[in-house]
Amino acid sequence: MADGANRNDLRDLIARRIEASGPIGFDEYVAHALYTPGLGFYSGGGGAGRRRDFLTSPEVGPLFGAVVAKAFDGWWIRAGRPDRFVVVEAGAGPGTLARCVLAAAPQCKDALEMILVEPAETQWSTHPVDVTSRRDLPGPAELGGATVVVLANELLDNLPFGLVEFTETGWCEVRVGWADGLVEVLEPLDDGRSAWCRAKAGGSVDIGARMPVLADAASWLGDALSLASSATGGRVVVIDYSSTSPQLGRRPWTEWVRTYSGHGRSGHPLAEPGTCDITVEVAVDQLMSVAEPVSNQTQADFLRAHGIDDLVEEGAAKWREQGIGGGLEAIAGRSRVHEAEALLDPTGLGAFRVLEWEPGPRSARSDL
Numbered sequence: 001m002a003d004g005a006n007r008n009d010l011r012d013l014i015a016r017r018i019e020a021s022g023p024i025g026f027d028e029y030v031a032h033a034l035y036t037p038g039l040g041f042y043s044g045g046g047g048a049g050r051r052r053d054f055l056t057s058p059e060v061g062p063l064f065g066a067v068v069a070k071a072f073d074g075w076w077i078r079a080g081r082p083d084r085f086v087v088v089e090a091g092a093g094p095g096t097l098a099r100c101v102l103a104a105a106p107q108c109k110d111a112l113e114m115i116l117v118e119p120a121e122t123q124w125s126t127h128p129v130d131v132t133s134r135r136d137l138p139g140p141a142e143l144g145g146a147t148v149v150v151l152a153n154e155l156l157d158n159l160p161f162g163l164v165e166f167t168e169t170g171w172c173e174v175r176v177g178w179a180d181g182l183v184e185v186l187e188p189l190d191d192g193r194s195a196w197c198r199a200k201a202g203g204s205v206d207i208g209a210r211m212p213v214l215a216d217a218a219s220w221l222g223d224a225l226s227l228a229s230s231a232t233g234g235r236v237v238v239i240d241y242s243s244t245s246p247q248l249g250r251r252p253w254t255e256w257v258r259t260y261s262g263h264g265r266s267g268h269p270l271a272e273p274g275t276c277d278i279t280v281e282v283a284v285d286q287l288m289s290v291a292e293p294v295s296n297q298t299q300a301d302f303l304r305a306h307g308i309d310d311l312v313e314e315g316a317a318k319w320r321e322q323g324i325g326g327g328l329e330a331i332a333g334r335s336r337v338h339e340a341e342a343l344l345d346p347t348g349l350g351a352f353r354v355l356e357w358e359p360g361p362r363s364a365r366s367d368l
């Protein structure tokens with residue numbers, strides 16, 4: 001994450017950009033704040049992990065990866081046990097999920113080829129050795145017709161997003177300008193974009209209501225779907241905290257655009273670019289207008305469907321039978337109980353949504 005000097009460098013860089021061509025979109029601001037090489041929050045080394053800024057499901061402990069390994073087996077079997085089974089994990093961060101999946105030795109391990117996509121190379125040093133790391137999604141031609149699953153845990157909430165606000169004169173875009181500091185600037189939207197806002201809001205909203213515009217997430221999904229559609233059995237799986245545009249339009253925006261650093265909440269997203277994560281609850285309806293998912297369930301339901309209860313029981317039994325004499329394996333077994341509580345918590349990680357697409361020959365569309 002950016003230190004004091006870098007923080008000013010990043011603010012200056014954004015100020016110069018605004019000076020040169022006027023206020024920038026909120027999405028462009030988020031892209032600078034998170035991903036400017038060396039200065040952004042992620043590119044400067046911030047991110048998921050106990051020693052970093054926030055905990056994600058893979059960072060709770062190895063149980064999440066062990067369940068995901070079972071899910072891999074289910075998808076591989078469903079795809080007809082192909083010889084080559086490529087899982088592209090997008091937004092892999094420090095690679096903890098991949099490490100735990102591989103440690104769980106899934107049945108598909110001889111066919112499994114993992115590719116971690118992570119643009120912030122500061123995260124790569126901790127990636128497992130038997131995976132490929134790269135900065136962006138491969139193209140379908142690069143994977144030579146293999147069965148491809150694209151998996152993203154807590155990626156979409158971190159892709160740059162725009163903001164719109166309903167004002168007395170209609171829908172406006174929230175842009176970022178400069179007036180002795182970074183400030184919000186409202187710019188009226190044209191008729192087409194206003195109509196999009198009205199449709200997404202799904203009814204009347206109060207003056208001051210805001211909604212996110214997830215154009216980057218929609219475009220990422222389109223790319224992921226075409227990658228997964230190159231062979232039968234392909235799949236795109238997105239796990240994230242989510243809501244819908246109409247619901248977000250009826251809640252204060254400061255509740256669903258959140259900033260984090262050092263395991264706590266940070267201040268206004270414009271306050272100190274580069275020092276904190278900026279995330280948005282994912283409006284799933286905006287993803288569904290790209291393509292209809294085949295499944296949309298809570299993380300708790302997804303983990304139960306893929307055998308979390310058996311894994312917890314297996315771990316607890318190991319602890320009961322062997323106790324401390326069972327060493328690290330028995331201790332890990334006992335800790336599964338606590339990990340499961342966090343992963344299934346209906347007021348926390350358990351309420352995340354897991355959306356799955358099984359892309360067929362039909363092409364993706366987007367209204368963004």
Ligand SMILES: C[S@@+](CC[C@H](N)C(=O)[O-])C[C@H]1O[C@@H](n2cnc3c(N)ncnc32)[C@H](O)[C@@H]1O
Nearest residue numbers: 042048056090091092093117118120153154158
């Ligand atoms: C909240 S972290 C999630 C890390 C990990 N998946 C986890 O659950 O612990 C989001 C990650 O997505 C990465 N990221 C941002 N834009 C990306 C993109 N276009 N493609 C892939 N990863 C991206 C960020 O650098 C960051 O490491």
